[in-house]
Amino acid sequence: xxxxLKLKAARAEKDMTQSALAEAAGVSRQTINAIEKGEYNPxxxxxxxxxxxxxxxxxxxxxxx
Amino acid sequence: xxxxxxxxxxxxDEMQEQTMLSIEARGFWLLWAGLLLxxxxxxxxxxxxxxxxxxxxxxxxxxxxxxxxCLRNGLWDRHICANTTTNVVGALSACVVVTxxxxxxYGSWLIALIPGVITGVLCFVLLQVCMHAAxxxxxxxxxxxxxx
Numbered sequence: 406x407x408x409x410l411k412l413k414a415a416r417a418e419k420d421m422t423q424s425a426l427a428e429a430a431g432v433s434r435q436t437i438n439a440i441e442k443g444e445y446n447p448x449x450x451x452x453x454x455x456x457x458x459x460x461x462x463x464x465x466x467x468x469x470x
Numbered sequence: 471x472x473x474x475x476x477x478x479x480x481x482x483d484e485m486q487e488q489t490m491l492s493i494e495a496r497g498f499w500l501l502w503a504g505l506l507l508x509x510x511x512x513x514x515x516x517x518x519x520x521x522x523x524x525x526x527x528x529x530x531x532x533x534x535x536x537x538x539x540c541l542r543n544g545l546w547d548r549h550i551c552a553n554t555t556t557n558v559v560g561a562l563s564a565c566v567v568v569t570x571x572x573x574x575x576y577g578s579w580l581i582a583l584i585p586g587v588i589t590g591v592l593c594f595v596l597l598q599v600c601m602h603a604a605x606x607x608x609x610x611x612x613x614x615x616x617x618x
Contacts, residue, residue, distance in 0.1 A: 447484070
């Protein structure tokens with residue numbers, strides 16, 4: 406799985422740390438880190454939760470061309 | 471701070487949960503193989519059955535539970551195809567293992583062949599029955615009556 410740089414950029418745009426995003430999404434920091442590094446494929450529920458927190462759509466963060 | 475020994479709510483997130491499940495699965499197969507090996511070694515050494523009956527009961531309980539749950543959910547195996555050929559291979563493997571273990575324990579390969587063949591036949595019948603039951607259950611789950 407490739408790295409999710411869009412997620413990293415969106416998080417940086419909101420000036421959020423991995424820990425802050427993890428806390429808001431109700432998961433651990435290692436999970437957010439693994440998603441950004443492309444090591445973990447999150448469920449649709451977690452994807453939606455992250456999108457809501459960062460104010461993005463699923464396409465913005467998780468769609469690959 | 472309130473002391474809590476057990477929390478009903480799952481404290482793991484989804485990735486940790488998946489990691490925990492794979493650790494538990496590996497642990498289960500490690501225990502399964504270890505128990506089987508311990509039982510077979512004790513049979514080869516002709517240890518009185520009263521000394522390994524406990525292991526055997528635990529081993530069989532685990533096997534029966536796993537088999538029933540797999541059948542109930544219409545599951546077979548991740549990698550092995552459900553067909554008669556693979557069942558023949560499985561039954562032949564069981565036949566060889568039992569023949570070798572009994573042969574080593576009692577020193578007579580001809581006598582060991584009898585329980586070996588019986589095990590192979592029983593194993594084949596059981597595998598065929600389970601395979602058909604799993605296929606039937608999968609079809610039921612794929613076509614629920616209350617849908618559409």
